[in-house]
Amino acid sequence: MSNAKTISREALPWIFTILWIAAIILALLLFVGAPVGEALSGFWNGAFGGRRHAYLMATLSRSALIVGMAVSVMLSFRAGLFNIGGEGQLVAGGLTAALVAVLLPGPPMLVLAVAIASAMLAGALWALLAGILQLFMGVPLLVGSLLLNYPIRYIASYLVAHPFRDVQSGMVQSHLVPQETWLAYFPGTRLDMGILFTAVAAAFALVYSYWTVHGYHTRLNGLSPDFARTVGLPVRKLTLQTLALSGAIAGLVGAIAVFGIHHRYIDGMLVQPLYAWTGIIAVLLVGMVPWAVPISGFFFAAVQTGAAGMERAAGVPKEIALVVQAVIILFVASRVSGALSSSRGDGDGHA
């Protein structure tokens, strides 16, 4: 009896939360005058349906990128490093992957391997830059990593607009990477194998976070930097290593987007869909718990493809997805706190 009472007391705020979110979605649907039933069935179809599950495959393909970015930022967040420069690291990786594959001659599999490795290296270096700015130049990671998103975005835009542009296509994009390097589809589907890379990265992050000494040390650093320093952990080294790891995974995600989905670098292809920011909120939604991150990444991917389905079925602007995601984060993840505090304004490396 008393047990049931505590359960209902715990469940009540969640019921209110869900009602609030539903009410806001309903208000937006009514504002555009969309038929609610059709909108909802369009959402379901867009996220999980389609002929031979084509839309479900699109959701999975998108979640390969979102979960990848989520894993990348999760490693930083758990180490107490508020690296919000995932977007820049993602762009650095995608750009490098495409350019290497376009320019490098050789057997396709070798080219693919070299391109992916260079993409990871590029992502890692871009993340390290933010770490160096914080540790040695007194620029808080939070703003340093964010500000670094912009230069790389414009560098990439310049490179595919001028020196490496596919002029004949008439668009701002690089040439296609050789067809032999494209990631294959799973048999009988239109889902590329990129999701396997993400699965490996997620599994690695899980093992790393829970079962390695290094992962334990970084987590310690995240929970209490003072304690970590006092017991003699090499805090600076851990910071740089963690950032490099995050950046490498973000770079890998950029490579997946190139070889699995677009087969070239198109200006804005990694920035406009807000993959990096969606990855961040996917991590925040589940309070940085590693095993739950892939689930919440898939959930947000479904929100986005579902919104596209809602647009097709009921004429609701698909931008509603962004609003819904933000509202969910506001209501649900506003409970996350603590571990993020150390890289605020007055973090490490400040004089």
Next chain:
Amino acid sequence: MLELIADPSFAASIPRFVTPILLAALGGALCERAGVFNIALEGFLLVGAFAAVLGAYFSGTPYIGALAAVAAGMALGLIFAEFNLRRGGDSIVVSIAINLLAAGLTTFFLRAIFDVTGAFSDPAIAGFAPVRLPLIEDIPWLGPILSGQSPLFYLALACVPFLHIFLARHRLGLRIRAAGENPQALRAGGVSPRRVQLLALVACGALCGLGGAQLSIANVNLFVENMSAGRGWIAVVAVLLTRGRPWPLFFIALLFGAVDSLSFRVQGLGLAQQFTDMMPYLATLIVLVALSWWRAKRTKGDAS
């Protein structure tokens, strides 16, 4: 380069770039001083820019547009307060969510109301006309900077000394600083720190709303998706650098605005647009590094 800086039309364009950064940064300064870590200035600016176009389009006067921007900014400030102060959400998490919410709401309503994606421009959007100041406009070099700007620029200028005196002398200003520096003392005095912080957030929303209005109905007469384009983040940096003090903030905003304006001008020199576009962010990083080195050196000097 020197000719460019001496060019009066370059100087005259600086206030256009300073105003949004300065207004947003002053709003951020209020939060900073009140102890609210608000890094959602980017979202506040964006919502202000959109609401200003909405108001100016439907009413036909830019002043209603500016009022709409103020109202929208204040509403966003209330949402921030609800989730950060009342529900106790982490301020970074709430800020990120508010930024996404702003991007989502503006693009959603852009399509829902005007049925366009990307950008909305219409002759019916009533923009601010430049205010000409007689006599002052005849001063060489300085005249075109001070005269012929949007009313929001003069408002932003007036806000700097006003906020300085307000924070130093006014009772509410003292309470805002107490909420940031010593909330227990404030509570002991019978004032709720949270309520003071709420006021700071709402005022921040109003100021950022005006900054957004400068972007959309003073600098141009249109709304473009994501048109704040990082200026809110630059304002955040300005706030962090100056710890929310109005006068230093004014000079930092002036510097950032001048770089912004310069990068706009050098596009004419044949430099690729992508390189001029990244100048404000690089300049911001350089200023951050330089200031932190200078501070480190000074503290070292004090110690010896």
